[in-house]
Structures are given as C-alpha cells and as structure tokens.
Amino acid sequence: MSNTHTVQETSRLSDECSTRAEELLRDHQQTIYVRTDRMFGCLMVLQFLGGVVTAYIVSPLTWAGSASEPHIHVWAAIFLGGALTILPLSLVIAFPGKAASRHVIGICQMLMSALLIHLSGGRIETHFHVFGSLAFLAVYRDWRVLLSATIVVATDHVVRGIFWPQSVYGVLTATPWRSLEHAAWVIFEDVFLIVAIRQNVLEMKQVALHRARLEMTNTLVEAKVKDRTAELEQVNRDLEVEIAERHRAEKEANSRQERLRAIFESAGEGIVTIDAQGVIESLNAAAARMFGYREDELVGQNVSLLIPPPEGKQHENYIESCLRTDRDVEGKRKDDSLFPLELAVSEVHIAGMHLFTAIIRDLTHQKQLQCELAQAQKLESVGQLAAGIAHEINTPIQYVGDNTRFLEEAFGGLDTAWDGFDKLLQAAKEGHIDQPLLAEVEAALLRADIEYLREEVPLAIEQSLSGIGRVAKIVRAMKEFSHPGAEEKCLVNLADALETTITVARNEWKYVAEMVTEFDPELPEVSCLPGELNQVFLNLIVNAAHAIGDALGEVGVEKGTITVGTRRHGERAEVFVRDTGIGIPKKIQDRIFDPFFTTKEVGKGTGQGLAIARSVVDKHGGTIHCESTEGQGTTFFVRLPLKAQENTVEAHEYENTDSLR
Amino acid sequence: MRVAAVVAVCIGCAVVIASGVVLLLQYENAPGDAGDTPSQWPRGSVLALDATRPTLVVCAHPRCPCTRATIGELERLMARLQGKIVSHVLFFTPSDAPLQWARTDLWNSAERIPGVAVHSDPGGIDARKFGAVTSGHTVLYSRGGDLMFHGGITGSRGHAGDNAGSLAIESLLRDGVADRTQTHVYGCSLLDQHLQDGD
Numbered sequence: 127m128s129n130t131h132t133v134q135e136t137s138r139l140s141d142e143c144s145t146r147a148e149e150l151l152r153d154h155q156q157t158i159y160v161r162t163d164r165m166f167g168c169l170m171v172l173q174f175l176g177g178v179v180t181a182y183i184v185s186p187l188t189w190a191g192s193a194s195e196p197h198i199h200v201w202a203a204i205f206l207g208g209a210l211t212i213l214p215l216s217l218v219i220a221f222p223g224k225a226a227s228r229h230v231i232g233i234c235q236m237l238m239s240a241l242l243i244h245l246s247g248g249r250i251e252t253h254f255h256v257f258g259s260l261a262f263l264a265v266y267r268d269w270r271v272l273l274s275a276t277i278v279v280a281t282d283h284v285v286r287g288i289f290w291p292q293s294v295y296g297v298l299t300a301t302p303w304r305s306l307e308h309a310a311w312v313i314f315e316d317v318f319l320i321v322a323i324r325q326n327v328l329e330m331k332q333v334a335l336h337r338a339r340l341e342m343t344n345t346l347v348e349a350k351v352k353d354r355t356a357e358l359e360q361v362n363r364d365l366e367v368e369i370a371e372r373h374r375a376e377k378e379a380n381s382r383q384e385r386l387r388a389i390f391e392s393a394g395e396g397i398v399t400i401d402a403q404g405v406i407e408s409l410n411a412a413a414a415r416m417f418g419y420r421e422d423e424l425v426g427q428n429v430s431l432l433i434p435p436p437e438g439k440q441h442e443n444y445i446e447s448c449l450r451t452d453r454d455v456e457g458k459r460k461d462d463s464l465f466p467l468e469l470a471v472s473e474v475h476i477a478g479m480h481l482f483t484a485i486i487r488d489l490t491h492q493k494q495l496q497c498e499l500a501q502a503q504k505l506e507s508v509g510q511l512a513a514g515i516a517h518e519i520n521t522p523i524q525y526v527g528d529n530t531r532f533l534e535e536a537f538g539g540l541d542t543a544w545d546g547f548d549k550l551l552q553a554a555k556e557g558h559i560d561q562p563l564l565a566e567v568e569a570a571l572l573r574a575d576i577e578y579l580r581e582e583v584p585l586a587i588e589q590s591l592s593g594i595g596r597v598a599k600i601v602r603a604m605k606e607f608s609h610p611g612a613e614e615k616c617l618v619n620l621a622d623a624l625e626t627t628i629t630v631a632r633n634e635w636k637y638v639a640e641m642v643t644e645f646d647p648e649l650p651e652v653s654c655l656p657g658e659l660n661q662v663f664l665n666l667i668v669n670a671a672h673a674i675g676d677a678l679g680e681v682g683v684e685k686g687t688i689t690v691g692t693r694r695h696g697e698r699a700e701v702f703v704r705d706t707g708i709g710i711p712k713k714i715q716d717r718i719f720d721p722f723f724t725t726k727e728v729g730k731g732t733g734q735g736l737a738i739a740r741s742v743v744d745k746h747g748g749t750i751h752c753e754s755t756e757g758q759g760t761t762f763f764v765r766l767p768l769k770a771q772e773n774t775v776e777a778h779e780y781e782n783t784d785s786l787r
Numbered sequence: 788m789r790v791a792a793v794v795a796v797c798i799g800c801a802v803v804i805a806s807g808v809v810l811l812l813q814y815e816n817a818p819g820d821a822g823d824t825p826s827q828w829p830r831g832s833v834l835a836l837d838a839t840r841p842t843l844v845v846c847a848h849p850r851c852p853c854t855r856a857t858i859g860e861l862e863r864l865m866a867r868l869q870g871k872i873v874s875h876v877l878f879f880t881p882s883d884a885p886l887q888w889a890r891t892d893l894w895n896s897a898e899r900i901p902g903v904a905v906h907s908d909p910g911g912i913d914a915r916k917f918g919a920v921t922s923g924h925t926v927l928y929s930r931g932g933d934l935m936f937h938g939g940i941t942g943s944r945g946h947a948g949d950n951a952g953s954l955a956i957e958s959l960l961r962d963g964v965a966d967r968t969q970t971h972v973y974g975c976s977l978l979d980q981h982l983q984d985g986d
Contacts, residue, residue: 185852191979
C-alpha cells in the first residue's frame with residue numbers, strides 16, 4: 127500500500143516536474159525572444175545610423191559638373207533604412223517576444239543587409255553582413271526565424287538573379303546554379319545554426335528540467351524550512367514566554383530572596399546554617415550578636431565554638447537528636463560566658479548539599495522571667511495557702527492562749543495561797559502558829575482550788591505544748607516547702623517532701639478529701655531542687671483538691687480521696703497524685719500544660735500551675751503526664767531520674783493520653 | 788488601439804520599403820547620358836595616343852560616388868590586361884576651382900593603379916572631346932586612333948563586379964572582337980546644369 131502510494135507520488139511529481147520544465151523552457155525562450163527583440167531593436171537603430179553615416183561618407187552627394195545635391199543613397203539610408211528600423215522597432219515595443227515580431231525582424235534585418243550592401247557600393251565584404259545577421263538571428267534559438275530570413279535572401283537572389291543578375295552576382299548573366307550556390311552557402315550556415323539552435327534548445331530543456339527539479343526540491347525544502355521555521359518560531363515564542371516567565375520568576379525569586387534575606391538579617395532569633403561537618407555556612411546578625419561575635423568571625427568556624435561540650439563535640443549526633451525536637455541547651459559567648467538557649471534544628475538539602483538550619487533563641491531573659499514567674503506562682507501559692515495555714519496555726523494558738531490564761535488565773539490563786547504559806551512559814555520559825563493564820567491559809571488554798579489545778583494545769587501545759595508543737599510543725603513545713611536559698615540540687619526523700627507539701631496544703635484538701643499516702647520506703651532519694659519540686663507537688667495536690675471540690679459541689683456527697691504516693695518506675699522515681707475529682711475532658715488534655723490555660727473560674731487559678739510544673743520537671747530531666755477519666759478522676763505522674771544527670775539533655779518524652787479517661 | 792497603430796505603422800513602413808526598393812533599383816539601373824564619342828582619337832586632346840598599345844581613357848568626376856566602382860573596375864581591368872593598354876583618367880575639375888578640388892580619394896585611388904596616368908580636366912573640356920558627359924565614361928582607341936569601345940565599365944550605378952564594358956574591352960584586346968563595343972554609363976554628370984540644358 128505504501129509502495130503503491132510512493133510510486134503514484136513519484137509519478138505525480140515526475141509529471142509536475144515535466145510540466146514545470148516545459149513552463150520554464152517556454153519562459154526561458156520567451157525571455158530570450160524578448161531580450162533578443164530588444165537587442166535587434168538596438169541593432170536596428172545602430173544599423174540605421176550606420177547606414178546613414180555610411181551613405182553620408184560613401185555617397186553624400188550626386189554631382190552634375192561642379193554642382194551637387196544629396197545623393198539618393200542618403201535619402202535611401204534615411205527613409206528606407208528608417209522604415210526598415212521603425213517596422214521591427216514598433217513590433218519590438220508593441221509585441222516583444224511574439225513570433226511575428228521576430229520574423230519581421232529577421233526579414234527586415236535581411237533587407238537591411240541588402241540596403242547596407244547597396245549603400246556600400248556593393249562591396250563584397252558587406253555581404254558578410256548577411257551571414258552575420260543570420261548568426262545574430264540564431265540568438266533567438268528559433269530556426270523558423272532563420273527560415274524567414276533565408277527565404278528573403280533567397281527570394282532577393284532569385285528575383286535579382288533573374289532580372290538583375292549583375293546587381294547580385296556581379297555578372298551579366300547567371301545560371302540558376304549560381305543562385306543555388308549562393309543559397310547553398312546561406313543554407314550551409316543555416317544548417318550549422320539550426321544544429322546549434324537545436325543543441326542549444328536541448329540544453330535549455332535540460333536546464334529547464336534541472337531547474338524544475340531544483341525548484342521542486344527547493345519547494346519541498348522551503349516547505350520543510352517553512353514548517354521548521356514555524357516550529358522554531360513557536361519554540362522561540364515559547365522560549366520568550368519561558369524566558370519572560372523565568373525573568374519574572376527570577377525577579378520574584380530575587381525579591382523573595384531579598385525579603386528572606388531581610389527577614390533573615392532582621393530576625394530577632396539567631397539563625398545559623400551549618401553543613402554536615404558542622405562548619406558554619408552562614409548566620410544572621412542576631413546570631414552573631416547573641417554569641418558576641420561578628421558575622422565574618424563565625425563563617426567557616428565549627429559550630430562547636432558556640433556549643434560547649436559535650437554537645438559541641440558530638441554535634442552530629444547532637445544535630446540528629448535536635449532534628450527531632452527543640453532543645454534547651456547552653457551556648458558559649460565569645461567571652462566564654464554561658465547562656466541558656468533554645469535550639470531548633472531543621473535539615474535541608476540545597477543543590478546536593480546537606481545543610482542544617484538552627485534557629486537559636488536566647489533564653490536568658492526567658493529563664494529570668496520563668497524564675498520570676500515561678501517565684502510569683504510560689505508566692506501566689508503561699509498567698510493562697512496563707513489563710514489555711516493561718517487557720518491551722520490559729521487553732522493551736524487559741525488553745526495555747528486559753529491554757530496560758532488558765533495558768534495565769536491558776537497562778538493568781540496560787541499566789542494568794544503562797545502568801546498564806548509564807549506567813550505560816552514565818553510563824554513557824556517564830557514558833558507561834560495561831561489558828562487564824564491556819565484558817566487564812568486553808569481559806570487561800572480553798573480559793574486556789576489546788577486539787578483542780580493539780581489535775582488541770584498539767585493537762586493545760588501538755589495541751590499548750592502540743593499546740594506549740596503543731597504550730598512549730600506547720601512553720602517547719604512552710605520552711606521546708608519554700609526551701610529558701612536552695613538553688614543547688616540536693617538529695618531529697620520524696621516522701622518527706624510530699625508530707626511537707628501535704629501539711630502545707632492541708633487546709634486546701636481537708637474539707638473535701640481524705641488524704642491517703644502510699645510511699646515506697648525503698649525508694650532512693652532523688653537529686654532535685656526541693657523548693658521547685660515541692661511547688662510541683664503542691665500544684666498537683668491543690669488541683670486534686672479543687673477537682674474533688676468541684677465533684678462534691680455537683681454531687682453533694684461525702685469527701686473524696688486524694689492518694690499521694692511514690693514508687694520506682696525503671697530507672698526513675700515516680701510520684702503520683704490521684705484524685706476522685708471530676709476528671710479532665712479529653713479534648714483539653716493536650717492543652718493542660720500550656721501556659722495560661724485554665725478551666726477554673728476567675729480568681730481561682732492563673733493557668734500557670736501545670737505549665738510551671740512541666741517546666742520544673744523538664745529542668746530535672748523528668749517527665750510529667752496525666753491519666754484522666756472524665757467524671758472519675760485524674761492521676762498525674764511525675765517521673766524523675768534516679769541517677770543525677772546534670773547537664774544531660776534528653777528528649778522530652780511526652781506520654782499521653784489516649785488511654786486516659 | 789495599439790494593435791491598430793502598430794499595424795498602420797507596419798503598413799506604412801512596408802509601403803515605404805517597397806517604394807524605396809523600387810526607386811532605388813530604378814536609380815541604380817538608370818544609365819547616364821551616353822554622349823557622342825568620336826570614332827577617331829580626338830584632335831586637340833591634352834592626352835597623347837600611344838602608338839604601340841591601345842589607349843584607354845576614363846573620364847570621371849572626382850566626387851562621384853558611383854565612379855568609385857568604375858575606378859575599382861579599372862584597377863581590376865589593368866591587373867588582368869597586364870600592360871596591354873595605356874590608361875588615362877581625366878578627372879573633371881570646375882574651371883574656377885583650384886586643382887585641389889579634384890584631389891579626392893578617387894584621384895588617389897586612380898593614381899595608385901599601375902599603368903594609369905591621372906590628369907586634371909578643368910571644365911571637362913577634354914572629356915567633352917571624347918564625347919563623355921557622364922562620369923565613368925570609358926573610351927578605348929586602337930594604336931591607330933580608331934574607337935574600339937565606349938561606355939561604362941560597371942553593371943549599374945556604383946556597383947562593382949563583372950560588367951559588360953570590362954568584358955568587352957578584355958575581349959577586344961584578347962580576341963580583337965567583342966559582342967558589344969558600347970555599354971551604358973552609370974555615374975554623375977560631367978557637365979554643369981547649364982551645359983546640360985544647352986545640350
């Protein structure tokens with residue numbers, strides 16, 4: 127099918143090529159005809175002028191003695207030559223390239239030859255004009271023109287050979303063979319010229335065929351070029367659009383880069399990029415300012431310059447660990463001073479480079495605020511506890527006061543009795559004890575109610591001492607709770623710490639709950655900051671009391687139970703505070719450790735308790751989480767490392783809550 | 788319109804061409820006045836009759852274009868006869884004109900022909916003695932002064948080539964006889980207009 131189509135297409139192209147070749151040949155011939163017509167037009171004019179000049183030179187005048195007049199040859203040159211010029215010239219102008227034009231030209235050219243021969247006085251040399259003219263007519267490459275011209279020449283020779291043979295042959299009588307000889311010479315030339323014309327026309331046909339093929343090839347090539355050009359133009363347009371888009375994107379990228387650079391430079395937090403080897407690639411002004419360096423001092427340095435050991439020496443693992451979460455670590459300034467910072471590391475791959483971007487926040491001020499906040503919260507707690515503690519102290523103080531006043535009164539009665547005894551002792555020394563004196567002493571003893579006092583005063587004293595002991599315990603608990611000045615970690619018995627906190631918070635829970643303790647006597651002491659840890663426990667116990675109070679308010683039943691205990695949990699010590707309160711709704715369990723988040727009514731909570739608790743536990747490298755069931759109660763778990771791991775930062779393990787409540 | 792104009796031009800030109808050809812042929816073949824040539828060598832001629840060879844005299848107008856063919860034929864004739872005759876060319880010179888008037892290319896051409904003596908003929912007096920009134924008039928006299936031939940030695944006006952006059956002269960000198968002893972003369976008149984009218 128394809129071959130058939132190809133053959134048909136080839137045949138069609140061949141036919142088109144032949145047709146086009148014929149067109150081209152005709153066009154070429156027509157061009158030659160027109161061009162040769164114009165050449166003969168010019169030649170005719172030149173011949174005309176030449177004839178006139180020749181006539182003027184050769185035979186300008188005809189004479190009669192000494193008189194003269196223009197020779198008839200001059201007039202013949204002008205008029206006859208003019209007519210022989212105008213006739214073909216008009217056809218050249220009016221009908222260039224027409225067959226009639228060139229035949230008339232051929233005839234006139236032969237007649238012009240005859241005229242010139244005549245004007246030259248029949249010079250035999252001038253006869254070469256005939257042969258030259260025939261050769262010139264051959265330029266038409268049309269043998270028919272030669273035929274017309276030859277017929278004219280032959281006719282001229284035949285006619286003149288018959289009637290004026292001497293004028294054409296230079297002899298008085300000429301045989302027909304003479305005419306035949308002359309004609310033969312002309313025909314001889316014609317044959318050569320016709321052969322040459324035929325050969326030339328064949329060559330023209332070949333050229334036309336080649337040109338047609340070339341044109342067809344060019345057409346095909348041009349079509350392909352056109353298609354290709356169209357494709358290229360389309361590609362070019364696409365490229366221009368793409369370039370414009372890229373320029374726009376580049377401009378936008380530059381703008382975005384400038385904005386990012388401005389943001390990068392103006393960011394309040396430090397931004398440092400480091401490579402996989404820990405070499406600092408770039409940093410912003412805030413980072414340099416934070417560490418006390420100039421930017422150029424840090425670029426190319428290892429990040430260990432900024433992060434003191436051990437993190438700085440283990441930056442790869444450290445970075446890997448930091449990738450998982452934000453970490454609070456210590457940074458080292460240029461003056462070797464340390465400061466707390468929060469480090470958030472992200473991993474980026476740019477142009478095949480493995481880079482880490484660290485966002486560094488100076489926590490110095492935040493830590494100060496946290497301390498102040500914790501202190502404020504502690505003061506808040508103390509303030510909240512103050513009334514209860516005052517109440518706790520007031521009760522023993524009241525009965526200590528009552529007992530003291532009882533002792534004061536008892537002492538007044540005894541003083542009167544003591545005076546009687548002094549008088550009785552003096553009388554006894556003097557040896558004259560009298561009855562009235564004895565009666566006065568007896569009366570004083572009765573008034574003093576000595577028997578009563580002997581029973582009650584010891585009781586009063588014992589009760590007062592108990593009350594004072596109670597107050598002393600509360601005061602000691604307060605002192606232990608606050609642990610003023612305990613800024614360094616120390617080993618703490620968690621049970622004691624919890625007892626102290628329970629005591630301090632007694633007034634908060636005793637009206638709503640029974641306190642149950644489940645301390646593990648085998649639990650080792652824990653290295654911690656007792657003041658801050660007590661604050662955590664206090665917050666948890668107070669929250670438990672409040673939760674139970676809320677539950678009681680709703681239900682109006684008997685007290686709830688707060689269970690506080692300790693136990694070992696792997697390598698950690700676990701403190702749990704369990705209540706039978708209202709529980710925590712599941713939807714807010716994720717937020718209870720957020721700062722300023724509270725569900726308590728205004729004035730009852732600041733939303734800082736659990737946030738500070740978490741902060742404190744984090745500081746100790748521990749964890750805090752809760753398990754709660756709404757309507758049944760909540761248990762908070764605080765787990766602290768049993769082994770002191772100072773300056774060890776571990777990932778915050780946030781166990782929570784799906785299984786709770 | 789243009790075609791009509793061109794056809795009109797063509798017809799006009801064709802008419803002019805045809806007419807011109809006819810007129811030209813008529814002119815070319817129109818002989819001049821043959822004159823009255825004396826049968827004996829004229830007495831009083833400035834030329835002398837050669838006693839050993841026939842004497843040929845060509846009377847010519849030095850400025851006649853047609854006579855150029857006559858001089859050419861004379862040259863060929865002299866070449867063929869190879870000293871068998873004595874030749875003279877009498878060039879007409881107006882009586883009031885200087886001698887230089889006749890010193891034309893024809894004079895020079897005639898002068899270069901071996902065996903030809905060129906003479907100036909003021910007023911055409913001597914030519915008239917030979918009965919010549921048309922340029923190119925040629926006469927041939929025998930050693931005894933008898934007229935052997937008179938007429939032109941060109942076939943037509945200004946046309947070189949074989950002609951009856953030359954053939955007759957050659958025949959006379961070679962064989963003593965010729966098919967004709969007189970031919971037409973083609974050339975300008977040697978006489979002024981008033982002399983022609985007077986004739």
